[in-house]
Amino acid sequence: MAYIKNSWYMAAWSSEIEDKPFGRNLLGERVVMFRDGSGEIHALNAMCRHRNADLSAGKLVGDHIQCPFHGWQYDTKGICRYIPSQPPPHPVYETARVPCYTVKEQHGIVWLWMGDEGAMDERLPGADIFRDETVVNRIADTRLQAATPLTILENGLDDAHPPFVHTLDEVVPTQLPRRDVRISENRRRMQYHIDETAVNAEYTHQTADKPDWRARVIYGTTPLKSVTVGFDVAGLVYFLYEHVNGEILIFSGMATPSDDEYTWFFTAFESDRSNWFRNRVVRWYLRVQNDEDETLIGCMQRQVQSDDNLNLQLSVPADHPGLSLRRLYGDWLKVEIRT
Numbered sequence: 001m002a003y004i005k006n007s008w009y010m011a012a013w014s015s016e017i018e019d020k021p022f023g024r025n026l027l028g029e030r031v032v033m034f035r036d037g038s039g040e041i042h043a044l045n046a047m048c049r050h051r052n053a054d055l056s057a058g059k060l061v062g063d064h065i066q067c068p069f070h071g072w073q074y075d076t077k078g079i080c081r082y083i084p085s086q087p088p089p090h091p092v093y094e095t096a097r098v099p100c101y102t103v104k105e106q107h108g109i110v111w112l113w114m115g116d117e118g119a120m121d122e123r124l125p126g127a128d129i130f131r132d133e134t135v136v137n138r139i140a141d142t143r144l145q146a147a148t149p150l151t152i153l154e155n156g157l158d159d160a161h162p163p164f165v166h167t168l169d170e171v172v173p174t175q176l177p178r179r180d181v182r183i184s185e186n187r188r189r190m191q192y193h194i195d196e197t198a199v200n201a202e203y204t205h206q207t208a209d210k211p212d213w214r215a216r217v218i219y220g221t222t223p224l225k226s227v228t229v230g231f232d233v234a235g236l237v238y239f240l241y242e243h244v245n246g247e248i249l250i251f252s253g254m255a256t257p258s259d260d261e262y263t264w265f266f267t268a269f270e271s272d273r274s275n276w277f278r279n280r281v282v283r284w285y286l287r288v289q290n291d292e293d294e295t296l297i298g299c300m301q302r303q304v305q306s307d308d309n310l311n312l313q314l315s316v317p318a319d320h321p322g323l324s325l326r327r328l329y330g331d332w333l334k335v336e337i338r339t
């Protein structure tokens with residue numbers, strides 16, 4: 001399976017990274033993340049240059065990470081500064097270093113750039129969507145799925161599946177219009193917007209008329225002003241719900257390749273209003289909804305073994321956002337394969 005390498009990827013929630021090593025497999029590598037004394041996060045390849053022990057099983061000594069095997073110490077840039085069996089004045093060789101990745105922490109999310117530094121995008125995914133006021137009311141779920149990022153992301157923008165897959169959606173035949181998907185000039189983002197006139201016709205089933213009380217608690221009964229849906233290359237899909245009373249709900253999903261077969265899927269539901277009861281219901285539902293998607297995606301992934309199969313799929317206008325995402329994703333993959 002191929003995935004895009006030159007992208008910011010979500011590596012962890014901010015709350016996961018403390019002043020001790022935290023390991024996660026990302027883009028086919030073992031990565032160790034930790035906070036230094038000033039709270040800044042650093043990310044290194046976790047394979048010790050000596051005998052390949054996992055640095056994430058080691059510990060911090062000041063701002064150095066110490067390998068659990070023979071105690072070599074690496075600084076925040078991945079340069080080995082101390083070898084206990086060869087103490088000073090023995091030199092530490094130039095080659096004794098592990099790759100170090102650029103980290104950015106924003107809105108409670110830790111982003112990593114593990115690709116080509118020269119291709120780095122200055123803008124983080126979701127820069128126009130995420131905001132500090134909603135992070136305090138964020139309910140999150142993290143899971144490792146046996147699927148490609150593309151399959152997971154496409155499902156995220158699939159408007160037609162919820163009534164058939166998800167507990168809180170009714171089976172109602174709804175005509176889904178072909179979305180007016182807009183692609184940014186640098187082709188790193190796509191978005192469509194459902195305005196006030198369309199949204200209240202389309203989304204009534206998500207609010208006041210929704211028979212299930214849990215759906216009413218989650219989505220509220222206040223009419224919507226608009227919904228903005230988007231995808232940022234390579235791993236973010238989101239729904240931004242804006243209500244007429246100004247309340248904002250954001251549902252986001254970040255897919256990060258773990259290796260060729262598995263993908264981390266981080267999802268969050270957040271609001272700019274605190275509501276402990278809704279948060280309890282959301283916590284339950286986020287897990288249920290992700291379980292339902294994961295089961296479905298797992299079955300589907302086993303059937304879609306190659307791009308040839310993708311080319312044989314039939315699509316209808318309602319599939320347009322997912323297909324636009326697939327095209328954008330494929331274009332960036334081609335760029336990387338060419339370079």
Ligand code: FES
Pocket residue numbers: 048049050051052053067068069070071072
């Ligand atoms: S394997 Fe890391 S110090 Fe020996």
Ligand SMILES: [Fe+2]
Pocket residue numbers: 155161162165166289293
């Ligand atoms: Fe779903």
